[in-house]
Amino acid sequence: MSGGPEPRIPAGARMHDDLRRSVNRWQSLVIALGAVDEFTTEVVRLRAAQHHDCHT
Amino acid sequence: MTLCTAHTDDVFRQVLAHQPDVLAALSDAHEAAWLAVDNDLLELCRLRIASLLGFPPALGAGHGAPQLRAEQVAELSQWPTSAAFSTAQRACLAYTEQYIVDVAAMPAELVAAVLAELGADGLLNFANALLVVEQRMRLHLMWARLLPAVAA
Numbered sequence: 741m742s743g744g745p746e747p748r749i750p751a752g753a754r755m756h757d758d759l760r761r762s763v764n765r766w767q768s769l770v771i772a773l774g775a776v777d778e779f780t781t782e783v784v785r786l787r788a789a790q791h792h793d794c795h796t
Numbered sequence: 797m798t799l800c801t802a803h804t805d806d807v808f809r810q811v812l813a814h815q816p817d818v819l820a821a822l823s824d825a826h827e828a829a830w831l832a833v834d835n836d837l838l839e840l841c842r843l844r845i846a847s848l849l850g851f852p853p854a855l856g857a858g859h860g861a862p863q864l865r866a867e868q869v870a871e872l873s874q875w876p877t878s879a880a881f882s883t884a885q886r887a888c889l890a891y892t893e894q895y896i897v898d899v900a901a902m903p904a905e906l907v908a909a910v911l912a913e914l915g916a917d918g919l920l921n922f923a924n925a926l927l928v929v930e931q932r933m934r935l936h937l938m939w940a941r942l943l944p945a946v947a948a
Contacts, residue, residue: 748907750911755832755917755924756832758824759831759832759924761828762828763927765821765824766818769818769821790900791899793900793902
């Protein structure tokens, strides 16, 4: 991706397998919960991503 | 603010009783965080987060920190000037404080200091473990405030 911020984690860094899998699963499950409508969920997700300087 | 005296694990089991998959994922992430990062280091940072958020640290305890000294716990709030902390601990405590106060404004220097001490994999693991530990506390605090059954 061009024009984005400089990555702070060097390329090739590997996350502990258990931590990567469990964090990804936790976040996927939370996003899929149905108590909050999809629009609100996405707005909150984008705001949280901005707060955490996350670009996914 | 009223905060129940139940351990975070018990609060999670209570609040997420009808979301067993989410409960399991949160528990797995917490276990993995302590597998991925030196326990003394993560416990120091957990205690610092608890202090900054006004969270009773005993409610979230559960993993050992075998080499953590009483002197370090006692002087944790004075870590910038105390001689009780290693360079790696200082780097991670500085990162932790910025993470709690304003993670979006994390200076590159603080990231570089952790990278220099823990390496690239270590930085990645530390940042994610910190997320897990911090969010457990924030969830506990929020649920205790919003849900009368938790605060009781």
